[in-house]
Amino acid sequence: MAEDREPRIVGFLCNWCSYAAADLAGMSRFHYPPHLCAIRVPCTGRMNPLFVMSALRRGADAVLIAGCHPGDCHYVSGNLTARRRFSVFRSLLEFAGVEEGRLNLTWISAAEGKRFASLSTQLTQRAKELGPYKGMLRKRIGV
Amino acid sequence: MRQAARRLLEENTVNLVIGYAWGTLPLRTAPFFARTPAEADRLVYNSLCENNLVKYLLRYSKEKLGLVVKGCDARSLVVLLRENQVQRDRVHIIGVPCTGVIDRRKVMELVDGQEVTGAEVTVEGIVVRGEGFEKDIKTDEVLCVSCRGCKYGTPVLYDTLVGEEVRAREENFGDIRAFEALPPSEREAYFAQEMAKCIRCYACRNVCPLCYCTECFVDSSRPQWLSRRPATADNFFFHLGRAYHLAGRCVDCGACARACPVGVDLMKLNRKLIKDAKDLFGYEAGLDPGQPSLLSTFDPNDPERFILGG
Numbered sequence: 001m002a003e004d005r006e007p008r009i010v011g012f013l014c015n016w017c018s019y020a021a022a023d024l025a026g027m028s029r030f031h032y033p034p035h036l037c038a039i040r041v042p043c044t045g046r047m048n049p050l051f052v053m054s055a056l057r058r059g060a061d062a063v064l065i066a067g068c069h070p071g072d073c074h075y076v077s078g079n080l081t082a083r084r085r086f087s088v089f090r091s092l093l094e095f096a097g098v099e100e101g102r103l104n105l106t107w108i109s110a111a112e113g114k115r116f117a118s119l120s121t122q123l124t125q126r127a128k129e130l131g132p133y134k135g136m137l138r139k140r141i142g143v
Numbered sequence: 144m145r146q147a148a149r150r151l152l153e154e155n156t157v158n159l160v161i162g163y164a165w166g167t168l169p170l171r172t173a174p175f176f177a178r179t180p181a182e183a184d185r186l187v188y189n190s191l192c193e194n195n196l197v198k199y200l201l202r203y204s205k206e207k208l209g210l211v212v213k214g215c216d217a218r219s220l221v222v223l224l225r226e227n228q229v230q231r232d233r234v235h236i237i238g239v240p241c242t243g244v245i246d247r248r249k250v251m252e253l254v255d256g257q258e259v260t261g262a263e264v265t266v267e268g269i270v271v272r273g274e275g276f277e278k279d280i281k282t283d284e285v286l287c288v289s290c291r292g293c294k295y296g297t298p299v300l301y302d303t304l305v306g307e308e309v310r311a312r313e314e315n316f317g318d319i320r321a322f323e324a325l326p327p328s329e330r331e332a333y334f335a336q337e338m339a340k341c342i343r344c345y346a347c348r349n350v351c352p353l354c355y356c357t358e359c360f361v362d363s364s365r366p367q368w369l370s371r372r373p374a375t376a377d378n379f380f381f382h383l384g385r386a387y388h389l390a391g392r393c394v395d396c397g398a399c400a401r402a403c404p405v406g407v408d409l410m411k412l413n414r415k416l417i418k419d420a421k422d423l424f425g426y427e428a429g430l431d432p433g434q435p436s437l438l439s440t441f442d443p444n445d446p447e448r449f450i451l452g453g
Contacts, residue, residue: 106451
Protein backbone atom coordinates (compact mmCIF):
# COMPACT_ATOMS: atom_id res chain seq x y z
CA MET A 1 0.00 0.00 0.00
CA ALA A 2 1.47 3.31 -1.03
CA GLU A 3 2.49 5.56 1.83
CA ASP A 4 1.33 8.76 0.17
CA ARG A 5 -2.14 7.68 -0.88
CA GLU A 6 -5.02 10.03 -0.31
CA PRO A 7 -6.97 9.50 2.90
CA ARG A 8 -10.21 7.58 2.91
CA ILE A 9 -12.86 8.92 5.22
CA VAL A 10 -16.15 7.23 5.94
CA GLY A 11 -18.91 9.57 6.98
CA PHE A 12 -22.04 8.28 8.67
CA LEU A 13 -24.54 11.04 8.07
CA CYS A 14 -27.92 11.39 9.67
CA ASN A 15 -30.73 11.28 7.13
CA TRP A 16 -32.52 14.27 8.63
CA CYS A 17 -29.75 16.81 8.88
CA SER A 18 -26.14 16.07 7.97
CA TYR A 19 -27.04 14.17 4.83
CA ALA A 20 -29.24 17.08 3.77
CA ALA A 21 -26.41 19.45 4.68
CA ALA A 22 -24.14 17.51 2.34
CA ASP A 23 -26.78 17.90 -0.38
CA LEU A 24 -27.02 21.58 0.34
CA ALA A 25 -23.25 21.97 0.19
CA GLY A 26 -23.33 20.35 -3.24
CA MET A 27 -26.25 22.39 -4.49
CA SER A 28 -24.65 25.57 -3.24
CA ARG A 29 -21.46 24.67 -5.14
CA PHE A 30 -19.27 24.89 -2.06
CA HIS A 31 -15.83 23.45 -2.60
CA TYR A 32 -14.67 20.68 -0.32
CA PRO A 33 -12.33 17.73 -0.74
CA PRO A 34 -13.74 14.55 -2.27
CA HIS A 35 -12.34 12.12 0.31
CA LEU A 36 -15.43 11.67 2.39
CA CYS A 37 -17.56 8.70 1.47
CA ALA A 38 -21.05 9.35 2.76
CA ILE A 39 -23.22 6.62 4.23
CA ARG A 40 -26.74 7.60 5.13
CA VAL A 41 -28.04 6.40 8.48
CA PRO A 42 -31.55 7.05 9.78
CA CYS A 43 -30.22 8.73 12.90
CA THR A 44 -26.93 8.85 14.78
CA GLY A 45 -28.74 6.73 17.34
CA ARG A 46 -28.58 3.96 14.72
CA MET A 47 -24.81 3.97 14.91
CA ASN A 48 -23.30 0.77 16.11
CA PRO A 49 -19.66 0.88 17.19
CA LEU A 50 -19.18 -2.23 15.06
CA PHE A 51 -19.80 -0.02 11.99
CA VAL A 52 -16.88 2.13 13.03
CA MET A 53 -14.58 -0.79 13.69
CA SER A 54 -15.61 -2.40 10.40
CA ALA A 55 -14.83 0.82 8.56
CA LEU A 56 -11.37 0.99 10.10
CA ARG A 57 -10.89 -2.72 9.53
CA ARG A 58 -11.77 -2.43 5.83
CA GLY A 59 -9.75 0.54 4.79
CA ALA A 60 -10.97 3.78 6.31
CA ASP A 61 -8.38 6.15 7.75
CA ALA A 62 -10.88 8.26 9.61
CA VAL A 63 -14.54 8.04 10.49
CA LEU A 64 -17.01 10.87 10.87
CA ILE A 65 -20.37 10.54 12.53
CA ALA A 66 -22.56 13.56 11.94
CA GLY A 67 -26.02 14.16 13.32
CA CYS A 68 -28.48 16.80 14.36
CA HIS A 69 -27.65 19.35 16.99
CA PRO A 70 -28.70 18.32 20.50
CA GLY A 71 -32.38 19.04 20.88
CA ASP A 72 -33.10 18.82 17.13
CA CYS A 73 -33.19 15.04 16.72
CA HIS A 74 -35.99 13.80 14.50
CA TYR A 75 -36.46 10.98 16.98
CA VAL A 76 -36.18 13.32 19.97
CA SER A 77 -33.08 11.91 21.62
CA GLY A 78 -31.19 9.62 19.23
CA ASN A 79 -28.28 11.98 18.97
CA LEU A 80 -28.05 12.35 22.74
CA THR A 81 -27.75 8.62 23.35
CA ALA A 82 -25.33 8.48 20.42
CA ARG A 83 -23.21 11.14 22.10
CA ARG A 84 -23.00 9.13 25.29
CA ARG A 85 -22.18 5.90 23.48
CA PHE A 86 -19.66 7.65 21.33
CA SER A 87 -17.82 9.17 24.26
CA VAL A 88 -17.45 5.75 25.83
CA PHE A 89 -16.40 4.08 22.61
CA ARG A 90 -14.03 6.81 21.55
CA SER A 91 -12.29 6.64 24.87
CA LEU A 92 -12.00 2.86 24.57
CA LEU A 93 -10.47 3.01 21.10
CA GLU A 94 -7.99 5.64 22.16
CA PHE A 95 -7.09 3.62 25.21
CA ALA A 96 -6.38 0.68 22.95
CA GLY A 97 -4.01 2.77 20.87
CA VAL A 98 -6.10 4.11 17.98
CA GLU A 99 -4.91 7.69 17.49
CA GLU A 100 -7.13 10.54 18.57
CA GLY A 101 -8.70 12.11 15.51
CA ARG A 102 -9.48 8.91 13.65
CA LEU A 103 -12.92 8.86 15.16
CA ASN A 104 -15.01 12.02 15.05
CA LEU A 105 -18.48 13.11 16.01
CA THR A 106 -20.11 16.36 15.06
CA TRP A 107 -23.46 18.08 14.70
CA ILE A 108 -24.47 19.61 11.36
CA SER A 109 -28.01 20.81 10.75
CA ALA A 110 -29.73 20.59 7.37
CA ALA A 111 -29.18 24.33 6.87
CA GLU A 112 -25.46 24.19 7.50
CA GLY A 113 -24.08 23.32 4.07
CA LYS A 114 -21.21 25.68 4.72
CA ARG A 115 -20.38 23.94 7.98
CA PHE A 116 -20.44 20.57 6.26
CA ALA A 117 -18.00 21.80 3.62
CA SER A 118 -15.66 23.36 6.15
CA LEU A 119 -15.72 20.35 8.47
CA SER A 120 -14.97 17.93 5.65
CA THR A 121 -12.06 20.12 4.67
CA GLN A 122 -10.85 20.20 8.24
CA LEU A 123 -11.27 16.47 8.65
CA THR A 124 -9.49 15.67 5.39
CA GLN A 125 -6.62 17.84 6.54
CA ARG A 126 -6.51 15.99 9.84
CA ALA A 127 -6.62 12.60 8.13
CA LYS A 128 -3.74 13.65 5.87
CA GLU A 129 -1.70 14.64 8.89
CA LEU A 130 -2.42 11.34 10.61
CA GLY A 131 -1.56 9.38 7.48
CA PRO A 132 -3.02 6.02 6.52
CA TYR A 133 -4.39 4.02 9.42
CA LYS A 134 -2.07 1.12 9.96
CA GLY A 135 -3.18 0.13 13.42
CA MET A 136 -4.07 -3.23 14.72
CA LEU A 137 -7.50 -3.46 13.13
CA ARG A 138 -5.75 -3.41 9.77
CA LYS A 139 -3.22 -6.15 10.56
CA ARG A 140 -3.04 -9.09 8.24
CA ILE A 141 -2.96 -12.68 9.35
CA GLY A 142 0.30 -13.87 10.79
CA VAL A 143 1.50 -10.37 11.59
CA MET B 144 -22.33 -22.58 53.99
CA ARG B 145 -23.04 -26.29 54.14
CA GLN B 146 -25.56 -25.74 56.93
CA ALA B 147 -27.33 -23.04 54.97
CA ALA B 148 -27.46 -25.15 51.82
CA ARG B 149 -28.58 -28.24 53.74
CA ARG B 150 -31.37 -26.34 55.44
CA LEU B 151 -32.62 -24.88 52.17
CA LEU B 152 -32.71 -28.30 50.57
CA GLU B 153 -34.28 -29.99 53.60
CA GLU B 154 -37.00 -27.40 53.90
CA ASN B 155 -37.59 -27.62 50.17
CA THR B 156 -37.15 -23.89 49.81
CA VAL B 157 -35.04 -24.73 46.78
CA ASN B 158 -34.50 -27.93 44.85
CA LEU B 159 -30.99 -27.24 43.69
CA VAL B 160 -28.08 -25.41 45.28
CA ILE B 161 -25.29 -24.33 42.99
CA GLY B 162 -22.03 -23.70 44.78
CA TYR B 163 -18.43 -24.79 44.71
CA ALA B 164 -16.70 -28.05 45.53
CA TRP B 165 -13.08 -29.07 45.27
CA GLY B 166 -12.01 -29.74 41.72
CA THR B 167 -9.88 -32.60 40.58
CA LEU B 168 -6.70 -30.54 40.39
CA PRO B 169 -4.95 -28.71 43.22
CA LEU B 170 -5.74 -24.98 43.41
CA ARG B 171 -9.01 -25.61 41.63
CA THR B 172 -12.60 -25.56 42.70
CA ALA B 173 -15.41 -26.45 40.35
CA PRO B 174 -19.06 -25.49 40.24
CA PHE B 175 -21.06 -28.04 42.20
CA PHE B 176 -24.74 -28.88 41.94
CA ALA B 177 -26.28 -30.15 45.15
CA ARG B 178 -29.74 -31.65 44.90
CA THR B 179 -29.89 -33.51 48.21
CA PRO B 180 -28.94 -32.44 51.74
CA ALA B 181 -26.21 -35.10 51.69
CA GLU B 182 -24.65 -33.59 48.59
CA ALA B 183 -24.66 -30.21 50.27
CA ASP B 184 -21.89 -31.50 52.54
CA ARG B 185 -19.47 -31.43 49.64
CA LEU B 186 -19.80 -27.68 49.18
CA VAL B 187 -16.79 -25.51 49.99
CA TYR B 188 -16.03 -21.85 49.85
CA ASN B 189 -12.58 -20.25 49.77
CA SER B 190 -10.44 -17.83 47.84
CA LEU B 191 -10.05 -20.31 44.99
CA CYS B 192 -13.72 -20.13 44.02
CA GLU B 193 -13.15 -18.26 40.83
CA ASN B 194 -16.25 -18.92 38.73
CA ASN B 195 -19.16 -16.56 38.64
CA LEU B 196 -22.07 -18.93 39.18
CA VAL B 197 -24.66 -16.36 38.21
CA LYS B 198 -24.15 -17.62 34.66
CA TYR B 199 -26.06 -20.79 35.62
CA LEU B 200 -29.16 -18.82 36.51
CA LEU B 201 -29.80 -18.31 32.83
CA ARG B 202 -29.55 -21.99 32.07
CA TYR B 203 -31.49 -23.33 35.07
CA SER B 204 -34.34 -20.91 34.72
CA LYS B 205 -37.11 -23.44 35.43
CA GLU B 206 -36.03 -24.51 38.89
CA LYS B 207 -36.05 -22.81 42.22
CA LEU B 208 -32.38 -22.32 42.86
CA GLY B 209 -30.10 -21.62 45.74
CA LEU B 210 -27.06 -19.86 44.38
CA VAL B 211 -23.77 -19.12 46.09
CA VAL B 212 -22.61 -15.63 45.18
CA LYS B 213 -19.61 -13.51 46.06
CA GLY B 214 -19.78 -9.73 46.22
CA CYS B 215 -19.08 -9.15 42.54
CA ASP B 216 -21.32 -12.04 41.49
CA ALA B 217 -24.19 -10.43 43.38
CA ARG B 218 -23.66 -7.28 41.37
CA SER B 219 -23.82 -9.19 38.10
CA LEU B 220 -27.04 -10.74 39.35
CA VAL B 221 -28.39 -7.25 39.98
CA VAL B 222 -27.56 -6.34 36.38
CA LEU B 223 -29.42 -9.43 35.16
CA LEU B 224 -32.42 -8.49 37.29
CA ARG B 225 -32.31 -5.00 35.87
CA GLU B 226 -32.28 -6.41 32.36
CA ASN B 227 -35.22 -8.71 33.17
CA GLN B 228 -33.23 -11.85 32.47
CA VAL B 229 -34.02 -13.58 35.75
CA GLN B 230 -36.89 -13.48 38.16
CA ARG B 231 -36.00 -12.55 41.67
CA ASP B 232 -38.35 -15.09 43.30
CA ARG B 233 -36.73 -18.00 41.43
CA VAL B 234 -33.48 -17.66 43.26
CA HIS B 235 -32.49 -17.84 46.86
CA ILE B 236 -29.23 -15.95 47.08
CA ILE B 237 -26.68 -17.38 49.47
CA GLY B 238 -24.29 -14.48 49.80
CA VAL B 239 -20.70 -15.03 50.86
CA PRO B 240 -18.60 -12.07 51.92
CA CYS B 241 -15.47 -12.31 49.81
CA THR B 242 -12.01 -11.06 50.61
CA GLY B 243 -10.71 -11.62 47.12
CA VAL B 244 -10.06 -14.40 44.66
CA ILE B 245 -6.65 -15.88 44.00
CA ASP B 246 -5.15 -15.54 40.56
CA ARG B 247 -3.63 -18.93 39.82
CA ARG B 248 -1.24 -17.45 37.29
CA LYS B 249 0.36 -15.36 40.00
CA VAL B 250 0.70 -18.43 42.21
CA MET B 251 2.41 -20.26 39.36
CA GLU B 252 4.79 -17.34 38.92
CA LEU B 253 5.69 -17.43 42.60
CA VAL B 254 6.65 -21.09 42.37
CA ASP B 255 8.51 -20.50 39.10
CA GLY B 256 6.09 -22.59 37.11
CA GLN B 257 6.87 -25.80 39.01
CA GLU B 258 4.09 -28.31 39.10
CA VAL B 259 1.86 -27.92 42.12
CA THR B 260 0.65 -31.28 43.40
CA GLY B 261 -1.14 -30.14 46.50
CA ALA B 262 -2.64 -27.03 47.98
CA GLU B 263 -4.24 -26.19 51.25
CA VAL B 264 -6.23 -23.14 52.20
CA THR B 265 -5.23 -21.44 55.45
CA VAL B 266 -6.66 -18.40 57.22
CA GLU B 267 -4.13 -16.03 55.73
CA GLY B 268 -3.70 -17.54 52.31
CA ILE B 269 -2.68 -20.85 50.83
CA VAL B 270 0.11 -23.38 51.15
CA VAL B 271 1.18 -24.92 47.87
CA ARG B 272 3.25 -28.06 47.59
CA GLY B 273 5.06 -29.75 44.81
CA GLU B 274 8.02 -32.01 44.33
CA GLY B 275 10.73 -30.68 46.61
CA PHE B 276 9.09 -27.45 47.59
CA GLU B 277 6.45 -26.03 49.87
CA LYS B 278 5.45 -22.42 49.83
CA ASP B 279 3.28 -20.34 52.08
CA ILE B 280 1.51 -17.64 50.06
CA LYS B 281 -0.58 -14.82 51.48
CA THR B 282 -3.84 -14.18 49.63
CA ASP B 283 -3.03 -10.50 49.23
CA GLU B 284 0.12 -11.27 47.22
CA VAL B 285 -1.75 -13.19 44.57
CA LEU B 286 -5.10 -11.40 44.37
CA CYS B 287 -6.77 -10.87 41.01
CA VAL B 288 -6.42 -7.36 39.68
CA SER B 289 -10.16 -6.78 40.06
CA CYS B 290 -10.15 -7.81 43.71
CA ARG B 291 -7.42 -5.41 44.77
CA GLY B 292 -9.70 -2.40 44.66
CA CYS B 293 -12.98 -4.16 45.40
CA LYS B 294 -15.46 -2.08 47.33
CA TYR B 295 -18.21 -4.66 47.34
CA GLY B 296 -16.82 -7.77 48.99
CA THR B 297 -20.07 -8.20 50.88
CA PRO B 298 -22.87 -8.97 48.41
CA VAL B 299 -25.17 -6.03 47.74
CA LEU B 300 -28.13 -8.40 47.51
CA TYR B 301 -28.73 -11.68 49.36
CA ASP B 302 -31.33 -13.78 51.14
CA THR B 303 -28.93 -15.56 53.45
CA LEU B 304 -25.52 -14.21 54.31
CA VAL B 305 -22.96 -16.81 55.31
CA GLY B 306 -20.21 -15.31 57.44
CA GLU B 307 -19.24 -11.85 58.60
CA GLU B 308 -19.47 -8.77 56.42
CA VAL B 309 -16.10 -7.72 55.09
CA ARG B 310 -14.56 -4.30 54.99
CA ALA B 311 -14.68 -2.49 51.65
CA ARG B 312 -11.31 -2.00 50.00
CA GLU B 313 -10.31 1.32 48.60
CA GLU B 314 -11.09 1.71 44.92
CA ASN B 315 -7.97 1.22 42.88
CA PHE B 316 -7.69 2.05 39.19
CA GLY B 317 -3.94 2.57 39.43
CA ASP B 318 -3.26 0.00 36.72
CA ILE B 319 -5.58 1.75 34.27
CA ARG B 320 -4.25 5.22 35.07
CA ALA B 321 -0.69 4.07 34.57
CA PHE B 322 -1.60 2.50 31.24
CA GLU B 323 -3.44 5.61 30.08
CA ALA B 324 -0.30 7.61 30.70
CA LEU B 325 1.69 5.57 28.18
CA PRO B 326 2.05 6.88 24.61
CA PRO B 327 -0.54 5.48 22.13
CA SER B 328 2.06 3.46 20.25
CA GLU B 329 3.07 1.61 23.41
CA ARG B 330 -0.53 0.95 24.31
CA GLU B 331 -1.18 -0.43 20.88
CA ALA B 332 1.94 -2.56 21.03
CA TYR B 333 0.79 -3.97 24.36
CA PHE B 334 -2.61 -4.89 22.99
CA ALA B 335 -1.05 -6.32 19.84
CA GLN B 336 0.95 -8.67 22.01
CA GLU B 337 -2.11 -9.61 24.08
CA MET B 338 -4.38 -10.07 21.06
CA ALA B 339 -1.85 -12.25 19.29
CA LYS B 340 -2.21 -14.74 22.17
CA CYS B 341 -5.97 -15.07 21.83
CA ILE B 342 -7.14 -18.31 20.26
CA ARG B 343 -10.78 -17.21 20.08
CA CYS B 344 -12.11 -20.06 22.16
CA TYR B 345 -14.72 -17.62 23.48
CA ALA B 346 -14.28 -18.92 27.01
CA CYS B 347 -14.38 -15.29 28.19
CA ARG B 348 -17.74 -14.80 26.57
CA ASN B 349 -19.10 -18.13 27.70
CA VAL B 350 -18.34 -17.66 31.39
CA CYS B 351 -19.59 -14.10 31.48
CA PRO B 352 -23.00 -13.93 33.17
CA LEU B 353 -23.81 -10.80 31.20
CA CYS B 354 -23.01 -12.26 27.77
CA TYR B 355 -26.37 -13.85 27.16
CA CYS B 356 -27.25 -12.74 23.62
CA THR B 357 -28.81 -15.61 21.69
CA GLU B 358 -26.63 -14.68 18.75
CA CYS B 359 -23.34 -13.05 19.57
CA PHE B 360 -21.97 -10.59 17.01
CA VAL B 361 -18.99 -12.87 16.45
CA ASP B 362 -21.26 -15.72 15.35
CA SER B 363 -23.41 -13.62 13.09
CA SER B 364 -22.94 -14.36 9.43
CA ARG B 365 -25.25 -11.68 8.08
CA PRO B 366 -23.46 -9.42 8.39
CA GLN B 367 -20.27 -11.22 9.16
CA TRP B 368 -18.55 -8.64 11.31
CA LEU B 369 -15.28 -10.40 11.61
CA SER B 370 -13.42 -13.39 10.34
CA ARG B 371 -13.48 -16.68 12.27
CA ARG B 372 -9.75 -17.10 12.15
CA PRO B 373 -7.79 -16.08 15.22
CA ALA B 374 -5.86 -13.31 13.49
CA THR B 375 -4.66 -10.44 15.64
CA ALA B 376 -6.89 -7.87 13.95
CA ASP B 377 -10.01 -9.98 14.28
CA ASN B 378 -9.16 -10.84 17.86
CA PHE B 379 -8.83 -7.14 18.57
CA PHE B 380 -12.15 -6.49 16.89
CA PHE B 381 -13.77 -9.18 19.02
CA HIS B 382 -12.32 -7.98 22.30
CA LEU B 383 -13.14 -4.33 21.63
CA GLY B 384 -16.65 -5.29 20.63
CA ARG B 385 -17.16 -7.48 23.64
CA ALA B 386 -15.74 -4.92 26.03
CA TYR B 387 -18.00 -2.27 24.58
CA HIS B 388 -21.05 -4.49 24.89
CA LEU B 389 -20.27 -4.71 28.57
CA ALA B 390 -19.86 -0.98 29.01
CA GLY B 391 -21.95 0.12 31.96
CA ARG B 392 -22.78 -3.51 32.71
CA CYS B 393 -19.50 -5.19 33.59
CA VAL B 394 -19.12 -5.50 37.35
CA ASP B 395 -15.42 -6.33 37.35
CA CYS B 396 -15.81 -9.91 38.62
CA GLY B 397 -12.82 -10.98 36.54
CA ALA B 398 -14.30 -14.37 35.63
CA CYS B 399 -13.43 -13.85 31.95
CA ALA B 400 -9.78 -13.18 32.66
CA ARG B 401 -9.54 -16.24 34.92
CA ALA B 402 -11.25 -18.44 32.35
CA CYS B 403 -8.84 -17.41 29.60
CA PRO B 404 -6.59 -20.36 28.81
CA VAL B 405 -3.85 -18.19 27.35
CA GLY B 406 -3.93 -15.34 29.84
CA VAL B 407 -5.04 -12.43 27.67
CA ASP B 408 -5.20 -9.29 29.80
CA LEU B 409 -8.94 -8.84 29.37
CA MET B 410 -9.51 -6.72 32.43
CA LYS B 411 -7.55 -3.83 30.92
CA LEU B 412 -10.37 -3.08 28.52
CA ASN B 413 -13.18 -3.90 30.94
CA ARG B 414 -11.73 -1.90 33.78
CA LYS B 415 -11.09 1.05 31.51
CA LEU B 416 -14.79 1.12 30.67
CA ILE B 417 -15.76 0.81 34.32
CA LYS B 418 -13.48 3.68 35.17
CA ASP B 419 -14.86 5.80 32.32
CA ALA B 420 -18.46 5.13 33.29
CA LYS B 421 -17.57 6.33 36.76
CA ASP B 422 -15.52 9.35 35.71
CA LEU B 423 -17.71 10.58 32.87
CA PHE B 424 -21.17 9.74 34.12
CA GLY B 425 -20.79 8.81 37.78
CA TYR B 426 -22.22 5.40 36.95
CA GLU B 427 -21.56 2.13 38.72
CA ALA B 428 -23.23 -1.02 37.46
CA GLY B 429 -24.97 -3.63 39.55
CA LEU B 430 -25.88 -1.73 42.67
CA ASP B 431 -29.60 -1.31 42.20
CA PRO B 432 -32.01 -3.34 40.03
CA GLY B 433 -34.00 -0.16 39.37
CA GLN B 434 -31.00 1.64 37.93
CA PRO B 435 -31.39 2.81 34.31
CA SER B 436 -28.84 1.47 31.86
CA LEU B 437 -25.83 3.60 31.10
CA LEU B 438 -25.90 3.58 27.31
CA SER B 439 -29.61 3.74 26.60
CA THR B 440 -30.12 6.85 28.67
CA PHE B 441 -28.56 10.28 28.46
CA ASP B 442 -28.25 13.55 30.22
CA PRO B 443 -28.62 16.73 28.15
CA ASN B 444 -25.47 17.96 29.85
CA ASP B 445 -23.27 14.97 29.03
CA PRO B 446 -19.70 16.00 28.20
CA GLU B 447 -19.07 16.74 24.53
CA ARG B 448 -15.72 18.46 24.37
CA PHE B 449 -14.75 16.01 21.60
CA ILE B 450 -17.26 17.41 19.07
CA LEU B 451 -15.51 18.26 15.82
CA GLY B 452 -15.72 21.94 14.92
CA GLY B 453 -17.08 22.90 18.35
